[in-house]
Amino acid sequence: xxxxxxxxxxxxxxxxxxxxxxxxxxxxxxxxxxxxxxxxxxxxxxxxxxxxxxxxxxxxxxxxxxxxxxxxxxxxxxxxxxxxxxxxxxxxxxxxxxxxxxxxxxxxxxxxxxxxxxxxxxxxxxxxxxxxxxxxxxxxxxxxxxxxxxxxxxxxxxxxxxxxxxxxxxxxxxxxxxxxxxxxxxxxxxxxxxxxxxxxxxxxxxxxxxxxxxxxxxxxxxxxxxxxxxxxxxxxxxxxxxxxxxxxxxxxxxxxxxxxxxxxxxxxxxxxxxxxxxxxxxxxxxxxxxxxxxxxxxxxxxxxxxxxxxxxxxxxxxxxxxxxxxxxxxxxxxxxxxxxxxxxxxxxxxxxxxxxxxxxxxxxxxxxxxxxxxxxxxxxxxxxxxxxxxxxxxxxxxxxxxxxxxxxxxxxxxxxxxxxxxxxxxxxxxxxxxxxxxxxxxxxxxxxxxxxxxxxxxxxxxxxxxxxxxxxxxxxxxxxxxxxxxxxxxxxxxxxxxxxxxx
Amino acid sequence: xxxxxxxxxxxxxxxxxxxxxxxxxxxxxxxxxxxxxxxxxxxxxxxxxxxxxxxxxxxxxxxxxxxxxxxxxxxxxxxxxxxxxxxxxxxxxxxxxxxxxxxxxxxxxxxxxxxxxxxxxxxxxxxxxxxxxxxxxxxxxxxxxxxxxxxxxxxxxxxxxxx
Numbered sequence: 001x002x003x004x005x006x007x008x009x010x011x012x013x014x015x016x017x018x019x020x021x022x023x024x025x026x027x028x029x030x031x032x033x034x035x036x037x038x039x040x041x042x043x044x045x046x047x048x049x050x051x052x053x054x055x056x057x058x059x060x061x062x063x064x065x066x067x068x069x070x071x072x073x074x075x076x077x078x079x080x081x082x083x084x085x086x087x088x089x090x091x092x093x094x095x096x097x098x099x100x101x102x103x104x105x106x107x108x109x110x111x112x113x114x115x116x117x118x119x120x121x122x123x124x125x126x127x128x129x130x131x132x133x134x135x136x137x138x139x140x141x142x143x144x145x146x147x148x149x150x151x152x153x154x155x156x157x158x159x160x161x162x163x164x165x166x167x168x169x170x171x172x173x174x175x176x177x178x179x180x181x182x183x184x185x186x187x188x189x190x191x192x193x194x195x196x197x198x199x200x201x202x203x204x205x206x207x208x209x210x211x212x213x214x215x216x217x218x219x220x221x222x223x224x225x226x227x228x229x230x231x232x233x234x235x236x237x238x239x240x241x242x243x244x245x246x247x248x249x250x251x252x253x254x255x256x257x258x259x260x261x262x263x264x265x266x267x268x269x270x271x272x273x274x275x276x277x278x279x280x281x282x283x284x285x286x287x288x289x290x291x292x293x294x295x296x297x298x299x300x301x302x303x304x305x306x307x308x309x310x311x312x313x314x315x316x317x318x319x320x321x322x323x324x325x326x327x328x329x330x331x332x333x334x335x336x337x338x339x340x341x342x343x344x345x346x347x348x349x350x351x352x353x354x355x356x357x358x359x360x361x362x363x364x365x366x367x368x369x370x371x372x373x374x375x376x377x378x379x380x381x382x383x384x385x386x387x388x389x390x391x392x393x394x395x396x397x398x399x400x401x402x403x404x405x406x407x408x409x410x411x412x413x414x415x416x417x418x419x420x421x422x423x424x425x426x427x428x429x430x431x432x433x434x435x436x437x438x439x440x441x442x443x444x445x446x447x448x449x450x451x452x453x454x455x456x457x458x459x460x461x462x463x464x465x466x467x468x469x470x471x472x473x474x475x476x477x478x479x480x481x482x483x484x485x486x487x488x489x490x491x492x493x494x495x496x497x498x499x500x501x502x503x
Numbered sequence: 504x505x506x507x508x509x510x511x512x513x514x515x516x517x518x519x520x521x522x523x524x525x526x527x528x529x530x531x532x533x534x535x536x537x538x539x540x541x542x543x544x545x546x547x548x549x550x551x552x553x554x555x556x557x558x559x560x561x562x563x564x565x566x567x568x569x570x571x572x573x574x575x576x577x578x579x580x581x582x583x584x585x586x587x588x589x590x591x592x593x594x595x596x597x598x599x600x601x602x603x604x605x606x607x608x609x610x611x612x613x614x615x616x617x618x619x620x621x622x623x624x625x626x627x628x629x630x631x632x633x634x635x636x637x638x639x640x641x642x643x644x645x646x647x648x649x650x651x652x653x654x655x656x657x658x659x660x661x662x663x664x665x666x
């Protein structure tokens with residue numbers, strides 16, 4: 001315990017330098033702009049920044065990416081409130097009450113409250129990150145191949161189900177597709193080339209960054225340009241400062257949503273968007289002003305914005321300690337950590353404990369920057385929303401092309417980006433969630449190596465998969481989740497959605 | 504694009520996933536078992552892709568069977584403006600990334616792409632000539648700035664050898 005405080009202190013000292021503070025401020029601002037621009041998501045912002053920060057030292061690069069992550073999830077609330085379109089998928093629940101408030105001329109109040117709730121939500125999550133991550137890492141030290149196998153299966157099943165909760169089948173298909181994509185290239189045990197069709201490029205496997213830039217960047221460019229143009233709700237926004245009395249009034253909602261968001265964030269592949277929806281639904285259920293939800297309820301707005309930002313540190317917990325990302329943006333962050341030679345996983349608390357606490361401070365710094373920018377730069381940020389998408393998107397696409405190329409300097413990665421962009425666009429149009437696909441690409445290798453290793457260890461005996469304590473629990477939850485996904489319980493999930501949407 | 508949400512699309516994609524899964528399964532079964540290297544048969548490279556292929560085939564089949572049920576609700580009419588914009592965007596992006604990049608210097612390729620993209624997608628027949636010229640000038644400035652800016656950023660600052 002005392003060690004933790006020492007590491008926390010050391011991490012603070014090594015991060016609190018003028019350079020780091022400059023980086024975090026710039027990155028968070030960049031993130032807010034990315035999040036506010038419809039069609040540019042946190043995942044894409046982090047993926048593009050990974051290519052731009054490739055030459056920075058590891059700690060600074062991750063700091064920049066985390067700043068962008070925190071900023072983008074918050075920045076999306078601006079667009080949700082003023083344009084009624086979520087700037088990032090995480091702000092979908094924010095539109096329900098944010099936009100009616102803006103139309104009523106209370107946009108400033110809504111933005112101020114969204115800023116305060118996002119800040120408080122992240123702090124709830126970051127506290128959990130500091131406390132839970134070391135414990136989870138220690139617990140996971142006891143994991144063997146059997147447990148990792150179940151963890152991968154559990155991740156795909158639950159992510160597939162929760163990110164597409166009116167149609168888990170499509171979520172699972174996306175997940176399995178991701179796992180299969182990860183099978184392309186040399187296998188992790190014998191280095192045998194699989195599904196490469198004689199191509200040396202494919203033998204290297206399909207890298208995550210180009211795939212993500214395609215699925216979240218190019219696919220978004222296509223989506224945004226085929227949608228209708230949105231108009232700003234109201235030119236009068238009023239003052240952008242949250243009142244303390246209001247925050248105090250919603251203290252329960254903030255606490256509850258913070259905990260829910262963090263918990264949802266920890267679940268593999270299930271990120272900020274679901275964190276916001278679940279928090280929103282819970283707030284609605286327990287609110288005395290239920291009928292206000294969806295018509296401009298401040299409480300609904302608070303719940304959604306606390307829930308999505310709390311999911312950020314939540315999603316980082318499994319990413320750091322199990323190398324299993326809690327959300328799509330965390331998946332890119334995980335890939336970036338590997339690029340920079342950091343090795344997330346259960347041994348991280350033994351090998352690089354200071355890095356884990358460094359991440360805690362990175363989130364704290366980014367959150368402070370986010371709060372300050374959010375309150376001070378409300379009006380300049382309005383200008384961002386006026387940039388015509390026809391001028392923004394071609395530049396974004398040029399970055400989508402050059403970004404993945406810059407890391408490996410091979411055109412093959414540009415083709416991967418294009419292929420995933422078109423595939424991602426089509427799948428999204430047919431209501432397939434992208435998060436399980438991304439999770440699948442990451443978990444594929446984990447599943448592949450650990451299933452075969454486990455079978456080698458047990459000499460083909462399947463019983464340890466079901467008899468080892470942790471395996472048994474993970475298996476039990478997985479089976480339970482599968483059963484829950486069947487028709488009757490799916491109907492109640494549908495009710496949850498309709499409740500969240502205010503019918 | 505709402506037509507893509509129809510059960511018909513589910514039937515087609517279900518069959519595609521079924522075929523893809525079967526192909527992966529068959530490819531895995533026929534994959535080299537590396538027996539000459541004396542490896543444990545449980546660690547053969549095809550084990551996991553084979554299982555995943557079978558699962559995908561099963562899920563695809565479920566999707567296809569489920570979509571055989573009669574569709575509910577009316578089919579939304581196709582929005583041709585949307586489709587035309589989508590086709591233009593897709594064509595321009597693919598043309599740029601596959602044909603221009605690699606054959607022209609990156610800055611030039613990007614400049615042409617940004618200019619043509621902005622001009623075509625901002626085109627509005629109702630514009631006055633004056634407004635049209637302004638849009639063209641904006642597109643040219645944006646193209647020059649982004650082409651040269653991105654080139655310099657990556658080549659000079661990140662030391663990337665540009666395509």
